Amino acid sequence: MSEAVRVSGLTKTYPARRGGARVVAVKDVSFELARGESLGLVGESGSGKTTLARMLVGLARPDTGTIVIDGRTRQGKERGRAARLRRAKEVQMVFQDPYGSLDRRLSVEAALRDVLRRHLPDPAKETVRARISELMGHVGLSGKHLGSRPHELSGGQRQRVAIAKALAVDPAVLVLDEAVSALDVSVQAQILALLNRIRAETGVSLVFVTHDLAVVNEVTGQILVMYKGEAVERGATAEVLRRPRHPYTDMLLSSAPGPNWQPERVAELRAAFAGAP
Amino acid sequence: MLLAIEDLHLSVPSPEGSRQILRGVSLDVSEGETVGLVGESGSGKSTTARAALRLLPERASLSGAVSVCGHDVAAGDQAVVRKVRSELAAMIFQEPRAVLNPVRRIGSSATERLVHVHGVAKDEARRRIAALFGEVGLDDTDRLLRAYPHQLSGGMLQRVVIAAALSTGPRLLLADEATSALDVTTQAEVLALLRRLQREREMGVLFITHDLQLAAAYCDRVYVMKDGAVVEHQKAGTIFVSPSDPYTKALADAVPRLPQRDDTMEASA
Amino acid sequence: MTIDDIGARTASAPVADRRRRSPWTFRACLAILGVAVAAAVFAPLVAPYAPDATDFSAIWAPPGPAHWLGTDQLGRDILSRVIHGARPSLLGAIALLAFATVLGVLIGVVAAWRRGWVDTVLARITDVMFAFPGLLFVVLIIAVFDRGPATAVIGMGLAFAPLIAKFTRAIALEELARPYVDAYRLQGVGGVQLIGRYLLPNLMPTLVGYLVVLFGEGLMSLASLNFLGFGAQPPSSEWGLMVQEGRAGVIQGVLGPALVPGLTIAVVVVATNVVGVRLSDKLAVRT
Known part of the structure; x- marks a missing residue:
């Protein structure tokens, strides 16, 4: 069995604003993540952690380097519905902003149904409904929220819905981009506990992109510290945080x-x- | 006493009649003291700070006493409120970019209070701000005064805002999530700076934050608010050790923590 | 979010108060539009006379029991003509807007979606279209085709399209920057489906409010064209054309034939603006 994620030699540069040399966002980063494990990607703003995460999920294209997820090399130039759906099953992402990460027109149920119809092999009404209630259970939302639209939900509830939508695809890897930073600590603690439980139950591998070392300590086994685009330290979280x-x-x-x-x-x-x- | 708030109630009209935002808040800040005000969103901590400057929601009804340096802000006339806002107290916010006008140069925004409220001549105001820039650790002040906000980093902008706030020599500083948007290293730098300035000037600081750990580490005393009321008031050092209110305890337990460090780095350094 | 939302909410309240017109104005304007639409639909049933029925014994008759709003230079009943004129006037504006919207939204969305050189090229094209006054477009098109209602609609449509394109591009860029769009992409939703099924419906509320305001402007521009004789031709009772035909009476001191359709245009345009502004305020509430 191969790893969930294997990244090697990833580099990404952006053109500078006024001529000059290109700005290096990520420079020669490599790491692996075993299945069912969780990795913390930490750094300050401008460290390149978000660019790295966006390359990981395919929202940005690396200049050089390879990304292998779930045993398959990710390529930027795949077209067609089948390829898109397969890529979706490899990795999903939960975003920071709980207000913008949900389609405001769709109720919780409609949003989940929309994903499931696309991704379930057998999108019959009953299977979809059963899967929706299973997902709601996973993220700790009760059935009474099914009819709610995003503006009727709190920040924490929205993030739960966003997680449910990502899990609905049944991805091998879930990337969380500062997914708990905008939440109050009590809500944050609940979401982190929830993610720990989901990882144990479903075996999904997690990548936490965050500036918060304490969050990384709570939920990850591995850590990658980024500074100015480079991975400066890598290892077991407990070890790195005790003896940097x-x-x-x-x-x-x-x-x-x-x-x-x-x-x-x-x-x-x-x-x-x-x-x- | 720089800031004394006593039994402050505040409500605003709502479709169902009226909504209580503050329910009997009492707190005080003395000279040279840093007092933390901690709470989650909607707890009323920002409203409390704003009430110290009588920056109230429209049609709000208020009862209780608020005084800054002995001036009654709650009941005083416009002249008192103006004196408090322009001389005695200053406020800094989370987002320096939201405070500074994006199309005006830093020099113009930073000297605004001195020039327009205190009637200081423009050149003199720029000279004073330049001196303050030096104090908050900003160099190359000439270039800085001519720069626009978008050309500076968040940490630099927050220093600019602090310098501008200090330019009128306030006795009381209200810092509303002033470092929450900054990276932890920048946050530490800005707070180290704020602490030094505060000690030099014997200022009182009301430090509003959602971060209980930060408040405990940075402040002398900490108030914890929930649903518009103060539920806990303690010395900062003991708030994690012996919280008296169940909510504070829950909050303290919810805070994610770092493991104990093996201080090998320090030994080798 | 740790900032109490109270401050923000109250800060915006007075602005909203000022912009919101009192409900009765809004209702009155809605009623005016209702009457105009009803007139367009039921003209033959409600108009007392046929629009082209001439009565040479009652030329330039003043308002009276037989002709409530008087008659024109051919003795045609002005009220009947205005009622019948609602259909070509409103349909013209709708057709103009529909054409401009399809073109404008297509350009705007594609520019926002593709960015880069596509955006640049489309921006240059709309800029060029912007630079021409609408009238010039129509003159150009008339030179190629012939005068007539379709020509006026297409010409004005081309003049309106860049407005809509720029507006659409702006709101689409803002929308595309929201993370839910990225979430759809990661789910494997293709570009066309993403735009058609998710992006456009989310743009609609903002867009519709804007289009309603543009409708008033479109109505007026078409009326001006018809007044100049570039669009509808006699014996049509399109309102702009009616004003033009009524000019003969103005010289003679008979104001009715020009004033009535002119006022009708003004009232309908004001009504659509009031309704449109209110509508866009209500629809464009973003969460």
Whole structure:
């Protein structure tokens, strides 16, 4: 059995605004993710973590490098309905903004039915209905929300619907792009627990893209730290967070508010870091 | 006492009659003190801060006492409110980009209060702002004053906003999620800076945030709000250790945490 | 979202108050449009006379029991002519808008979807179309084809299309930037289906409000063309043409034949604007 994700030598550059050299967003990043495992992709804004995630799901095309998901090499130039549906089954994504990630015209039920009709091998009415209630159970929403439209739901409920829609495709990998950052902590905790449970129950592999190390600590086994487009540290989450090897990881950890947090020390570290080659 | 709020009730008309936003909030901030105000969305923490400047929702009805440096903001006339807003207190927000006019140069936005409210001459105002830019760790002030907001990073813009807020020498600073949109490293830098400025000027800071951990680490005392009421008030150091209210405890438990560090890096450094 | 939403909601309230006209104005305007549409549909049933029935014994008759709004230079009943004129006037504006919408939305959506050089090329084309006054288009088209209602509609349609294209492109870009569009793409939804089935219905509320306001403008532009004689030809009782024919009376001091259709145009245009603004406010509430 191959890994769920194998990425090697991924690079992406963007044209600079006014001539000049191209801006490197992601530079020679490689990693693997075993099936049913979860990976945290962390970094600050501009670290390239979001670009990496968008390449992973196919919303951006890498300049060089290969992405293998679920044993198949992803290619940008596939056309046709069958290829599109197959790619969909490989990887899905949940976005940060709970307000914009749902089609505001569709009720929860209509949105789920829309996905299922496209992706279930047997889209009969009963199978669709059974799968909808199964999905609602997975994400912890009760049947009374089926008729609700996005504006009638809270931020946390919308994210649950977004997760249900992604799971409806039955993907091998689910990428969560800052999916809990906009939520209150109590709601955030519920969603994280939910994702842990879903991973255990369905065996889906998770990639968490986030700036929040504590979130990564709660839900991932592996971690990849990005800095200026490069993967500066990789390893088991618990290990990296306890004993960071790269000075950037160390600085990120010192920056996170906690019992021994000293903003003055972070400022010193950062100044030293900016001065270093 | 810089800020004293006592039994503040606030309601706004709604289709069902009226909606209570604040239910008997009491809090205070003294000189040189950093006081945290923590709550989730809809808890009323921002409304409380805005009430200190009488920035109230339209048609809101208010009862209770609000005073800034001894001036009664809740019942005072326009002159009192203007004095509080222009001299005694200043507020900074989460999104510096939403505060700064995108088509005006930084220099023009940052000197606005000095020039238009305090009647300081333009050159003098620019000189003062330039000096403050130095204090908040911004160099190359000449270029900066001529720049537009879109040319600067979020961290730099927040420093600009802080400098502008400090330009009128406020006694009380209301920081509403002022660092929530920043990266953690930038957040730490800005807060280190804010702490230094606050100590130098003996300012009182009301630090509004959704982040209980940040409030506990940065503030002296912390108030926790829920549904328009203060449910907890404690020394920051003990809030995680011994929360008295079940809601605070739930909030503290919900906060995702980092593992204990092995401090090998520090030993080697 | 941790910012209390109270401030935002109240800050926008007074603006909404100012823009919202009082309900009775809105209802009155809706009623006016209802009457105009009813006139267009039921003209032969409700008009007291045929629109082309001449009565040489009652030329330029003043308003009276026989002719409520008087008669024109051929003794035709003005009320009947205005009622019958509703159909060509409204249908003309609808046809103009339909043609312009199909063209404009197509250009706008394709430009927003493809971006890059396609967007640039389409933007240049619409800019060029923008640069020509609508009248010039019509003159050009008349030079090739002949004058007539279809010519006026197509000419004006070409003049309106770039407006709609620019508007559509702007709202489509905003819509396409929303993550749910990416979510559809990741589900394997193809481009054509994404646009037709998901994007357009989400643009519709905003677009419809805009089109209703444009309808008034279209009605007026067509009336002007007809007034100039580029569109409908006698004996049609299209309103613009009626104003033109009524000019003869104005010189003689008989204002009715020109004033009545002129006022009708004005009232209908104002009514559509009021309804359109209100409608777009209501429909364009975004979540």
